[in-house]
Amino acid sequence: MKTRHDYSLLAHNTFHFDVRCKLFVEYETEDELKQLIDEGTYFQGPWLHIGCGSNLLFRADYPGTILHSAIKGMELIDEKETNVLVRVGAGELFDDFIARCVSRHWYGAENLSLIPGEVGSSAVQNIGAYGAEVKDIVHTVEAIDVENHDSRVFSREECGYAYRSSRFKREWAGRYIITHVTFHLSKRPILNLDYGNVRDELNRQQLDSTIENVRNVIMNIRREKLPDPDVTGNAGSFFMNPVIGRQRFELLHEAYPDMPYYDVDEDNVKVPAAWMIDRCGWKGQRLGNAGVHNKQALILVNCGQATGQEVIALAKEIQYSVFQQFGINMEPEVNFV
Numbered sequence: 001m002k003t004r005h006d007y008s009l010l011a012h013n014t015f016h017f018d019v020r021c022k023l024f025v026e027y028e029t030e031d032e033l034k035q036l037i038d039e040g041t042y043f044q045g046p047w048l049h050i051g052c053g054s055n056l057l058f059r060a061d062y063p064g065t066i067l068h069s070a071i072k073g074m075e076l077i078d079e080k081e082t083n084v085l086v087r088v089g090a091g092e093l094f095d096d097f098i099a100r101c102v103s104r105h106w107y108g109a110e111n112l113s114l115i116p117g118e119v120g121s122s123a124v125q126n127i128g129a130y131g132a133e134v135k136d137i138v139h140t141v142e143a144i145d146v147e148n149h150d151s152r153v154f155s156r157e158e159c160g161y162a163y164r165s166s167r168f169k170r171e172w173a174g175r176y177i178i179t180h181v182t183f184h185l186s187k188r189p190i191l192n193l194d195y196g197n198v199r200d201e202l203n204r205q206q207l208d209s210t211i212e213n214v215r216n217v218i219m220n221i222r223r224e225k226l227p228d229p230d231v232t233g234n235a236g237s238f239f240m241n242p243v244i245g246r247q248r249f250e251l252l253h254e255a256y257p258d259m260p261y262y263d264v265d266e267d268n269v270k271v272p273a274a275w276m277i278d279r280c281g282w283k284g285q286r287l288g289n290a291g292v293h294n295k296q297a298l299i300l301v302n303c304g305q306a307t308g309q310e311v312i313a314l315a316k317e318i319q320y321s322v323f324q325q326f327g328i329n330m331e332p333e334v335n336f337v
């Protein structure tokens with residue numbers, strides 16, 4: 001177990017804000033976590049559990065304890081003719097898990113390639129990309145209840161997944177700490193190439209539709225469009241894509257016939273935040289030390305020395321102009337601390 005006092009979180013948030021916390025505690029096993037919860041010392045004041053901070057915006061120094069899991073390990077716990085169950089420690093990098101699935105030809109995780117973050121937070125945030133969401137492969141989530149110290153195992157249904165959300169993020173926030181996630185992957189070569197330009201890229205490069213090629217193509221698209229957080233501070237998509245009623249959408253579509261959209265169900269349509277932000281002229285713009293990425297308008301970046309407050313100020317301006325032009329409220333995807 002590692003404990004640090006008055007510790008800089010620079011290396012623990014991908015916006016690279018140099019904020020500090022009072023205490024930083026990293027545990028390596030489930031037993032160490034149980035011991036921490038039983039002792040209760042760190043849970044009396046404010047506390048927050050983080051992954052690698054790839055979806056967090058710190059407004060200021062954190063006045064309490066930041067917890068981080070270093071629970072590692074990927075274990076094949078069941079293998080059938082058509083599928084496998086793999087149990088993974090919450091502190092593993094999600095992309096390391098995908099790399100392993102791809103090398104074994106276990107299908108289902110490849111479209112999520114290169115999303116920053118750890119396994120525990122992937123199951124809180126229901127990360128998604130290229131037509132896939134982590135909920136599609138979650139089998140069970142193991143967690144410890146901070147209130148009554150019980151170990152719990154939740155089925156995927158109990159996690160209440162929705163777009164970039166789960167019960168861990170909503171009504172259970174601050175209640176459970178995830179220790180392991182078991183994923184369900186297929187041994188059948190079923191690939192999902194329908195979203196975005198994945199299929200076009202495979203064709204353009206004359207590549208066969210194999211799991212390795214899908215992973216590589218997606219990694220290349222992401223590297224091309226999204227800023228590398230190791231170089232330019234950012235937290236991926238800053239806003240969620242708003243879902244609006246179909247009637248409202250029809251009116252908008254009349255006014256903006258070139259607006260892309262995705263049907264959610266009969267009554268609802270998802271409209272791309274990136275497109276609206278771009279249409280408002282924000283791409284590549286700056287406000288102080290915060291900016292809008294010049295290749296993908298949904299990504300807000302730290303241009304060097306930005307603070308959380310500067311990024312929030314920019315986000316508010318963007319929300320205001322999108323509301324003025326399209327009458328749509330965009331909700332942040334990034335979690336503010």
Ligand code: EPU
Nearest residue numbers: 129130236237239240241260272274275278295296297298
């Ligand atoms: N677009 C623009 N201007 C831009 C960027 C995009 O007009 O600057 C247009 C595109 O042409 C497209 C639409 O907006 O028609 C949507 O853009 P895109 O498909 O690139 O992705 P997105 O909807 O903005 C979502 C996820 C990403 C994920 C991609 C790929 C959300 C909030 N974001 O972005 O997730 O990688 O799809 O599947 O759902 C993340 O969560 O951090 C993240 C990067």
